[in-house]
Amino acid sequence: MVGMNGFDVKDGFYYMLAPIEDMTDSSFRTICWNRGKGADLTFTELSRLESLARRNACTLEKIKLYDETPTMIQLVGQKEMSLKRLLSGFVPNKGFRGFNLNLGCPAPDFVGQGIGCAMVKRISKTRKLVDIIKDHDYGVSIKMRLGLNRFEKEKKVYLNLINSVDADFFIVHARHGKETYVDKADWSVFPGCVKTGKPIIANGDIRTKDDAQKMKDFGCKGVMIGRAATVNPLIFAELKSLPLPQIGGLKAEYERLLKERNVAFKYPKNIFKHLGKSEADGDYGDMG
Ligand SMILES: Cc1cc2nc3c(=O)[nH]c(=O)nc-3n(C[C@H](O)[C@H](O)[C@H](O)COP(=O)(O)O)c2cc1C
Numbered sequence: 001m002v003g004m005n006g007f008d009v010k011d012g013f014y015y016m017l018a019p020i021e022d023m024t025d026s027s028f029r030t031i032c033w034n035r036g037k038g039a040d041l042t043f044t045e046l047s048r049l050e051s052l053a054r055r056n057a058c059t060l061e062k063i064k065l066y067d068e069t070p071t072m073i074q075l076v077g078q079k080e081m082s083l084k085r086l087l088s089g090f091v092p093n094k095g096f097r098g099f100n101l102n103l104g105c106p107a108p109d110f111v112g113q114g115i116g117c118a119m120v121k122r123i124s125k126t127r128k129l130v131d132i133i134k135d136h137d138y139g140v141s142i143k144m145r146l147g148l149n150r151f152e153k154e155k156k157v158y159l160n161l162i163n164s165v166d167a168d169f170f171i172v173h174a175r176h177g178k179e180t181y182v183d184k185a186d187w188s189v190f191p192g193c194v195k196t197g198k199p200i201i202a203n204g205d206i207r208t209k210d211d212a213q214k215m216k217d218f219g220c221k222g223v224m225i226g227r228a229a230t231v232n233p234l235i236f237a238e239l240k241s242l243p244l245p246q247i248g249g250l251k252a253e254y255e256r257l258l259k260e261r262n263v264a265f266k267y268p269k270n271i272f273k274h275l276g277k278s279e280a281d282g283d284y285g286d287m288g
Contacts, residue, residue: 006139007041007070007097009169009199009221015212015236016171016201018226019043019074019100019143023274025267026066027257031233031250033069038236039229040222042071043143046102049077053085065095066261072141076102078115080128087136098139098168101129103161106145106177117145117177121157123164130167143171143203143224146189149178158189162196169199171224181227187214194219212239230274247276 017024017032017039024032029042044063051059052075063073073096077083103119103126110116119126126142133140144161146153153176162170172193174185185204193200202215203224215223229235234244258268 005092005096005098005137006168007072007141009201012221013212013216014040014201014222015239016040016222016224017042017229017236018203018224019045019102020226020230021045022266023230023270025062025263026064026069027254027261027263028230028233028267028271029071030067030069030257031254032229032236034233034237034245034250037242037245038233039225040070040236041097042069043100044071044073046074046076046105049075049082049086050079053079053082055089061264065093066257068094070097071095072097072100072139074100074102074143076105076110076115078113078119078122078125078129080132083129083132087132087138090136092138098141099133100141100143100171101126101167103142103144104173111148111177118148120144120147120161121152123161126161127165130165134166140167141169141171142167143173145173146176146186149176152176153189156192159192159196162193162198162200167198169201169221171201171203173224174202174204187218190215190218190220207235209239209241227274227279230271231277231279233275251275 017029024045032039033042047059047062065071102116105116107116111118130140144158147157174187174189175183190202199221201222201224202220206212206223206225207228212223225235233250234247237244
């Protein structure tokens with residue numbers, strides 16, 4: 001049973017905004033949600049669990065929720081003690097829908113520490129972190145790649161994890177950790193993920209109504225969209241066939257929120273590089 005501090009994916013099909021480091025800050029998440037007319041759920045960019053437990057001010061700022069935009073706080077890390085310390089002082093505010101564990105980031109320094117996408121095969125560690133969050137009655141989801149590399153993908157380590165861990169839902173980014181955005185996401189993995197009986201949210205190269213319909217036909221409970229939303233935050237309303245607000249109005253709202261929330265300059269700088277442009281024009285690097 002998912003309570004107030006969680007997000008229930010049982011009934012319906014959901015549209016989620018992906019976390020994108022240095023872009024999807026609270027203001028951008030608010031305009032993508034657009035008072036319920038856009039994304040159903042959003043995520044904070046990744047934050048180091050250990051930094052949050054140490055109460056590092058910059059990291060705490062990343063997980064600050066300013067309004068009722070439904071948001072899961074994304075954590076990357078592995079120390080149970082740090083998670084317990086974070087949760088013992090944590091006060092959920094409006095908008096909070098639980099925690100998301102990042103088992104997807106392929107950055108070499110994370111992989112070297114056994115975290116990010118190196119966690120996909122660390123089932124008992126992941127289970128312990130999930131259980132600690134559940135003990136506090138908070139919602140918990142997992143965002144994962146298919147494993148560290150092609151070998152792990154072929155061994156289907158991602159299915160072992162989905163089968164063995166009791167998270168509320170699993171967001172599967174259909175690439176392994178050695179793949180870049182030049183490699184197409186492998187949607188053929190989704191039916192196998194759905195077969196586990198766990199709620200699956202599809203992620204990777206999803207942009208159109210046809211793409212979303214394919215995911216629905218596979219039995220996924222929703223889709224998560226990243227880069228396509230940074231060029232067009234109206235994509236969620238478009239995919240849901242809702243009336244579209246003016247993009248100009250949404251931009252003005254974004255600028256108003258940035259001022260009100262005193263957001264670090266890097267966020268609008270990165271967003272305005274992409275907003276209203278073609279995704280192909282943007283240099284996104286290889287995160288996530
Ligand atoms: C620049 C950049 C930063 C990212 N930062 C994160 C992050 O902080 N946490 C995360 O889980 N994924 C991160 N990702 C991965 C995205 O959430 C998403 O899984 C990926 O872009 C595939 O979805 P898309 O094809 O809809 O963009 C990042 C991706 C990019 C391009």
